Amino acid sequence: MVANRSSVQPNSRSWHKRFPGLSQWLEALPYLLPTIIGFFVFILGPVIASFLLGFTEWDLLTPPKWIGLGNYQAMLFDTPLFWTTLRNALYYTLLFVPGAVILPLFIAVLMNQHLRGVTFYRSVYFLPVVTSTVAVALVWQWLYNPEFGPINYLLKMVGIKGPAWIASPEWAMPALVLMSVWQVIGYNMVIYLAGLQGIPEEYYEAAAIDGATRWRQFFSITIPLISPTTFFILIVSIIGSLQVFEQTYILTQGGPAYATLTIAYYIYQQAFQFFHMGFGAALSYVLFVIILLLTLIQFRVQKRWVFYN
Amino acid sequence: MTVKQYLRWGRFRHWHVLGGAVLLAMLLAACVASAPGGQGSASSGGATTIKLMCWEGALGTKDLVTNDLIPGFEKANPGIKVEYEVLPWDQFWTKIATLAASGTMPDIYCNSVAYIWDHANKNISADIQSLFDRDLKPDDYFMQLTDVERYPDNKGDLYGFPFRWVDGALFFNKDLFDAAGLKYPDDSWTYDDVLAAAQKLTKDTDGDGQPDQWGLVAGMDHIMLDSIIKSNGGQVVDDSYSKCMLTEPTALAAIQWVTDLVQKEKVSPSPTVAQGFAQGIFPSGKVAMQINGSYQTAPYKDITAFKWDVSWQPKGTQGRVVYGGPDSLSISKNTKNLDAAWAFMKYMVNPDIQKRGDLIGLGSIPILKSAAFSDDWLKAAGQPEHAKVFADSGDFVKGADFGSQWIEWRATIMNNELNQALLGQRSADDSAAAACKAIDDVLVKIDKPKK
Numbered sequence: 001m002v003a004n005r006s007s008v009q010p011n012s013r014s015w016h017k018r019f020p021g022l023s024q025w026l027e028a029l030p031y032l033l034p035t036i037i038g039f040f041v042f043i044l045g046p047v048i049a050s051f052l053l054g055f056t057e058w059d060l061l062t063p064p065k066w067i068g069l070g071n072y073q074a075m076l077f078d079t080p081l082f083w084t085t086l087r088n089a090l091y092y093t094l095l096f097v098p099g100a101v102i103l104p105l106f107i108a109v110l111m112n113q114h115l116r117g118v119t120f121y122r123s124v125y126f127l128p129v130v131t132s133t134v135a136v137a138l139v140w141q142w143l144y145n146p147e148f149g150p151i152n153y154l155l156k157m158v159g160i161k162g163p164a165w166i167a168s169p170e171w172a173m174p175a176l177v178l179m180s181v182w183q184v185i186g187y188n189m190v191i192y193l194a195g196l197q198g199i200p201e202e203y204y205e206a207a208a209i210d211g212a213t214r215w216r217q218f219f220s221i222t223i224p225l226i227s228p229t230t231f232f233i234l235i236v237s238i239i240g241s242l243q244v245f246e247q248t249y250i251l252t253q254g255g256p257a258y259a260t261l262t263i264a265y266y267i268y269q270q271a272f273q274f275f276h277m278g279f280g281a282a283l284s285y286v287l288f289v290i291i292l293l294l295t296l297i298q299f300r301v302q303k304r305w306v307f308y309n
Numbered sequence: 310m311t312v313k314q315y316l317r318w319g320r321f322r323h324w325h326v327l328g329g330a331v332l333l334a335m336l337l338a339a340c341v342a343s344a345p346g347g348q349g350s351a352s353s354g355g356a357t358t359i360k361l362m363c364w365e366g367a368l369g370t371k372d373l374v375t376n377d378l379i380p381g382f383e384k385a386n387p388g389i390k391v392e393y394e395v396l397p398w399d400q401f402w403t404k405i406a407t408l409a410a411s412g413t414m415p416d417i418y419c420n421s422v423a424y425i426w427d428h429a430n431k432n433i434s435a436d437i438q439s440l441f442d443r444d445l446k447p448d449d450y451f452m453q454l455t456d457v458e459r460y461p462d463n464k465g466d467l468y469g470f471p472f473r474w475v476d477g478a479l480f481f482n483k484d485l486f487d488a489a490g491l492k493y494p495d496d497s498w499t500y501d502d503v504l505a506a507a508q509k510l511t512k513d514t515d516g517d518g519q520p521d522q523w524g525l526v527a528g529m530d531h532i533m534l535d536s537i538i539k540s541n542g543g544q545v546v547d548d549s550y551s552k553c554m555l556t557e558p559t560a561l562a563a564i565q566w567v568t569d570l571v572q573k574e575k576v577s578p579s580p581t582v583a584q585g586f587a588q589g590i591f592p593s594g595k596v597a598m599q600i601n602g603s604y605q606t607a608p609y610k611d612i613t614a615f616k617w618d619v620s621w622q623p624k625g626t627q628g629r630v631v632y633g634g635p636d637s638l639s640i641s642k643n644t645k646n647l648d649a650a651w652a653f654m655k656y657m658v659n660p661d662i663q664k665r666g667d668l669i670g671l672g673s674i675p676i677l678k679s680a681a682f683s684d685d686w687l688k689a690a691g692q693p694e695h696a697k698v699f700a701d702s703g704d705f706v707k708g709a710d711f712g713s714q715w716i717e718w719r720a721t722i723m724n725n726e727l728n729q730a731l732l733g734q735r736s737a738d739d740s741a742a743a744a745c746k747a748i749d750d751v752l753v754k755i756d757k758p759k760k
Contacts, residue, residue, distance in 0.1 A: 060406035061431040146585035167584035257729045272403055274717040
């Protein structure tokens with residue numbers, strides 16, 4: 001009877017029944033709307049707009065002027081600084097990624113033991129992560145001060161004349177990397193900790209019975225079984241290296257002598273200090289493509305060294 | 310993972326600003342283009358409210374502006390209310406550009422020498438020449454400072470008016486001069502005299518074979534280098550603002566001279582060493598002389614370790630050229646409250662405001678001559694003994710080729726390229742050549758005047 005009525009009378013109920021997915025979706029829509037609008041207006045919109053802007057010349061004050069591939073052409077063939085930023089990005093990545101991948105692993109292994117007060121130490125290592133980069137950078141600015149900073153003071157006590165750190169073209173980039181590694185250790189450590197705790201205890205017990213040393217266990221069990229975590233940290237670290245902004249914005253403004261001019265800072269300079277919005281947008285897309293390619297390559301290569309059990 | 314990535318992108322919040330600005334401007338560009346540019350007073354009946362926008366520090370502390378400056382104006386001009394908004398320098402110009410694109414500019418705003426030309430060229434600021442001619446007398450003001458407010462070629466009409474200005478001066482450490490038994494710098498000094506004194510004032514006080522007290526600070530900034538170039542008869546860019554002139558012999562010699570201060574004469578610390586002093590190297594007491602902006606008086610007034618004073622920016626082979634630049638107010642082209650905005654501009658240059666040291670600031674010079682030479686300003690607490698040099702230097706002031714993209718080609722590119730000579734990374738010649746190549750790339754793309 002019920003079935004009969006609903007099939008004959010085309011009321012709202014039948015519509016609901018015929019398209020159950022759609023009706024659920026419509027019910028959810030009002031709740032999702034704020035996020036959806038936010039996504040279209042603040043994420044998808046700008047993504048599309050900045051792609052189009054990359055083909056224009058725009059100073060914010062007058063309407064954008066279409067120049068086709070002009071920005072990309074100027075960037076690749078006429079802007080030595082663009083290549084400087086790429087070189088700097090490569091240098092930063094080579095210094096930063098080993099530090100951000102290896103150091104936290106060792107600390108995570110240390111923090112994974114059942115020791116008194118281990119939660120306290122974990123919190124201490126995590127502290128830099130929850131501190132704003134601006135505050136961190138200002139503190140490091142003092143640490144790095146060549147005349148009065150504690151780092152050079154300590155070096156002097158052991159008879160070494162410390163470098164000028166962020167004021168020196170040779171040492172500025174290593175100094176930024178040192179600060180960034182220090183800041184990221186806690187975060188990567190927590191991820192490693194989660195990975196380490198996913199390795200069954202039995203593997204280590206069996207290995208110990210077979211006579212494997214702690215080092216052997218570390219290299220033969222921990223490293224392979226934690227490789228998915230390592231892979232994740234590697235990807236995030238490389239992406240992070242290519243997007244360095246605050247460190248150079250606060251500490252060095254890209255100097256001295258362009259030694260710390262990163263791509264993100266260069267984009268900021270071009271777009272928001274010099275008002276070359278089109279050029280800035282084009283640069284952003286080049287950065288996007290570089291990150292995309294590097295990440296795709298890593299996903300290809302991971303099959304050779306990442307083990308999922 | 311997603312949270313972390315979001316944070317990484319989110320922390321670089323300018324991505325969002327870029328996105329927001331893009332959308333906003335694209336939506337509004339069309340509307341603005343067709344909207345009529347209404348001008349004239351809209352003070353029909355009730356109170357007129359004008360909106361004033363400045364960057365932090367342009368007009369004094371926010372407290373002083375909202376509790377003193379603006380109430381004073383509102384009292385003197387019944388029927389006009391002022392709404393004040395202040396932003397950090399970095400955000401100010403992006404916001405102004407966005408407001409201009411959306412047709413919602415403040416009625417009156419603080420304008421910088423770096424942007425006055427662009428704002429006139431792009432119809433953002435109003436021509437106030439006729440208002441000036443009607444109400445104010447040129448003889449009362451340091452009019453040479455208003456050249457950079459004139460569009461299109463420093464000779465046209467006024468697109469802003471200064472309420473104060475700053476210039477270059479030779480700051481010197483009296484204690485170090487006394488210790489070396491040297492005469493203080495005076496108005497006869499040339500750059501050669503400065504170098505000769507610097508050689509006598511550079512010392513190795515701790516006996517490690519390296520100087521740790523220097524005679525002078527070398528800088529490739531516009532206050533020091535550009536003044537040396539011009540006082541020797543050279544140019545930084547040509548008269549049409551389209552070509553870099555740094556590779557010409559006179560300019561090149563000046564760049565070489567500044568480079569030699571560090572690399573050959575060793576009377577100046579390298580930028581690497583100088584930057585190590587967090588409060589600046591002059592306050593550290595380790596240098597005897599520094600050519601810098603008069604506005605350094607404000608931070609330097611706190612120096613207690615030694616006595617210091619100021620003297621004239623030295624003479625070159627072709628006479629004296631002192632750097633000078635105004636801090637200005639501009640009125641928006643599309644304001645509906647032109648009269649009220651102009652009333653505020655006049656208020657800022659009236660004697661009661663101009664002679665107040667707390668409003669105009671130490672080392673910032675009143676644009677009103679009578680105030681600049683009054684004891685109220687000259688003897689304000691914290692001024693150096695010879696603060697009158699700041700005001701007297703007005704006769705020798707030249708701007709620093711302010712114009713479109715000045716922040717890009719001068720304050721960024723030229724500094725960065727020439728600093729490599731100071732750092733000893735390459736020769737002065739190579740640095741000048743590299744600077745010119747990069748500067749020409751910027752200048753060639755600059756908009757030409759619209760009229």
